[in-house]
Structure formats: structure tokens, C-alpha cells
Amino acid sequence: MSPRTKEQNDAIREMRMSQIMQAAAEVYLEKGIQLEIRDVAVKAELGYGTVYHYYKNKHMLLEDLLWDALNQAETAVQPAWTGEGGGLLQAETFSRLLLRKCVQDPAVFILLKTVADNFHHFPGNRFAKLFGVFQERIYLPFVKLIREGLRSGSAEKTANLIFGSLVGCAALNIHHHMRNEIDEDEIVDLIFSGVRPKEK
Known part of the structure; x- marks a missing residue:
């Protein structure tokens, strides 16, 4: 049996990290900051040593999870920046996306909830850079x-x-296992009905 190529090793590493981060998001939704690497290993159906090989502690894992979620969120809302119809219509598109x-990706929900909570569950100042990039790429353009x-x-x-409303609606659906029942259009229409300027 021939040894694996660098490309094969990279593909396995990418798959493992994705598996670990998906499991971490699910465990975080269940346990919050109390999650442990061992919990993630069980959820991912991997050995504790395998997960520990990639992440020495839960804070490193959560940091990676949130940075990845930031990139996912930025990609998801990209069509809103180039949409037509002006500010509020683009803001509605952004909110819907x-x-x-x-709802599709729990890590993105965790990112928004964590930002809304001002990272108060996380020790030290390690997430200051993430918060700054979130402000620059997501919040301030919105x-x-x-x-x-x-x-x-x-x-x-x-x-x-609006952000608070989106996080709250997503939380209701995620924590009550209603992911397939959410109607993004209806929710965003309801939120923006209170935002749109009243016709005179």
C-alpha cells in the first residue's frame, strides 16, 4: 500500500476539521461555553486524541469556528451589496439571506449570538479582532x-x-427544532414593516 499524497492528506485534514467544527457547533448549542473537547469528539464520532490533535483547547476550536462562520456569513449576504432597489430593499435582502x-448553519447563528452578547462568555480579549472584522465586513455596511x-x-x-430580531427568530427555530418551518420572507417582512418610512 503506497503512502498518501500531500493532496490526500490535505483533503483528509479538511474533512476532519469540518467534521469537528460541525460537531462543535451542535455541542455549543446544547452546552454553551461549558462544552469540552471530549464532548465534541463524541458528537463527531472521533477519538478524543484526533480532535485534540487539531485543537489543543476549546477556545482555539471556538475561535476557528467563529472565524469560519464570519466568512460564511459574509459570503451569504454578498448578493445584498449588489442588489437593486436602494438601501432598505438591500437591507431586507441582507436580512433574509x-x-x-x-438557520442552515448553526455556527453563523452562534457568531451572531456571541457578537450580540459582546463575547461576554469568552475569557480575555482574544475575540477583539474578530469583533472588529465583523463590524467592518458585516455590521457597518448593513x-x-x-x-x-x-x-x-x-x-x-x-x-x-433588526440584528436582535434576526438572532431571536433564529434562536426560536434552532432551539425548538423547527429549522424547516421558518419562513424568512414572512419574518423579514414583519421586521421591516416597522422600519419602512410611513407614507404621507
Whole structure:
């Protein structure tokens, strides 16, 4: 039997890391910050040593999970930046895409919930860079869309209320195992009905 090629080893490593991160997201939804590497190994159906080989502690694993989720969220909302219809219509598209991604990918939900909680469960300041990149790539462009669409009021306050609503709706569906029942269009329409400027 010939030894594996570098490409084969890289593919196995990529598959294992994806398997570990998916399991970590599921365990985090069950246990929160109390998750342990051993819990992730059991959920991923891998040996403890295998998971430990990739991640020396849960904080390294969670950091990787959240960075990956940030990239996934950024990719998911990309069509909103180039959409037509102006600020609020683009913000609605953004919200719909982000909510859909939250429900499909628990890691994205965990990212948004963690940002909303200001990383208060995590020790030290290790997530400051992640928060800064989230602000730059996701939050501030969204605030800009809201600002363009509002005639008055605070764009930041409105953006925060929308983000909070999206996280809350995603949480209800994820924690109550209703992932196939969520209607992103209906939820986003309801949220934005209170945001759209009233016709005079």
C-alpha cells in the first residue's frame, strides 16, 4: 500500500476539521461555553486524541469556528451589496439571506449570538479582532444600507433592533427544532414593516 499524497492528506485534514467544527457547533448549542473537547469528539464520532490533535483547547476550536462562520456569513449576504432597489430593499435582502444562513448553519447563528452578547462568555480579549472584522465586513455596511433608506432616526439603533430580531427568530427555530418551518420572507417582512418610512 503506497503512502498518501500531500493532496490526500490535505483533503483528509479538511474533512476532519469540518467534521469537528460541525460537531462543535451542535455541542455549543446544547452546552454553551461549558462544552469540552471530549464532548465534541463524541458528537463527531472521533477519538478524543484526533480532535485534540487539531485543537489543543476549546477556545482555539471556538475561535476557528467563529472565524469560519464570519466568512460564511459574509459570503451569504454578498448578493445584498449588489442588489437593486436602494438601501432598505438591500437591507431586507441582507436580512433574509443572513437569517436563512443562521438557520442552515448553526455556527453563523452562534457568531451572531456571541457578537450580540459582546463575547461576554469568552475569557480575555482574544475575540477583539474578530469583533472588529465583523463590524467592518458585516455590521457597518448593513448600517449604511439602513441609513440610506431611513428619512429620520438612528441607523445604528435600527440596525441593532433588526440584528436582535434576526438572532431571536433564529434562536426560536434552532432551539425548538423547527429549522424547516421558518419562513424568512414572512419574518423579514414583519421586521421591516416597522422600519419602512410611513407614507404621507
